[in-house]
Amino acid sequence: MIAAAMLSACSQADDRICESYDQNMPAADAKRHDTLQTAYDVKRCVHRWSFRLAQAEGSISDVAQAVVEACREPIGNHALAIGAENLKAAQNGTPTTSDALEVIEANAKATATFYVTMARAGHCKIP
Numbered sequence: 606m607i608a609a610a611m612l613s614a615c616s617q618a619d620d621r622i623c624e625s626y627d628q629n630m631p632a633a634d635a636k637r638h639d640t641l642q643t644a645y646d647v648k649r650c651v652h653r654w655s656f657r658l659a660q661a662e663g664s665i666s667d668v669a670q671a672v673v674e675a676c677r678e679p680i681g682n683h684a685l686a687i688g689a690e691n692l693k694a695a696q697n698g699t700p701t702t703s704d705a706l707e708v709i710e711a712n713a714k715a716t717a718t719f720y721v722t723m724a725r726a727g728h729c730k731i732p
Contacts, residue, residue, distance in 0.1 A: 623656075623729035640690055643683035650676035651713050655720030657731050665721050672717035673710055680709050 654675040658668050673680070684706040691705070723729070 617728060623724070623727045640683065640686045643679065643686040646679040647676060647683050647709065647713060648716070650679045651716050652720055655717045656724045656729055659721045659724030659729065660731075665718055665725070668721045669714050669717035672721070673713050676713060680706070680713055683709050 651672055654672040655669070658671055658675070661668055661671070663671075687705040687709075
């Protein structure tokens, strides 16, 4: 009986870890396609899929890569938005970077790694 109570306590979600971070982000706006909006879209997607896939079997790195794949569309949209801004900047003579997609994917994977670790540690329920 004591073992069952201890096991139950271990499997309960820790609200200090499992709280939703979406509260601090503005709502999605389908009409906006600027870099700020597309960055929020990536963050929302990575957060959602990290917590949904956290309990999947496999290493944290493998799950984080699956999250990146699940978020391929918003990641691509964000890279396109950055590309559009870079094109405008280049026309004005401002130096730009061309590896936005790689940087966004690496950042998404690092963020997913953190969220998956957090969700596993907190025994978080799927949002």
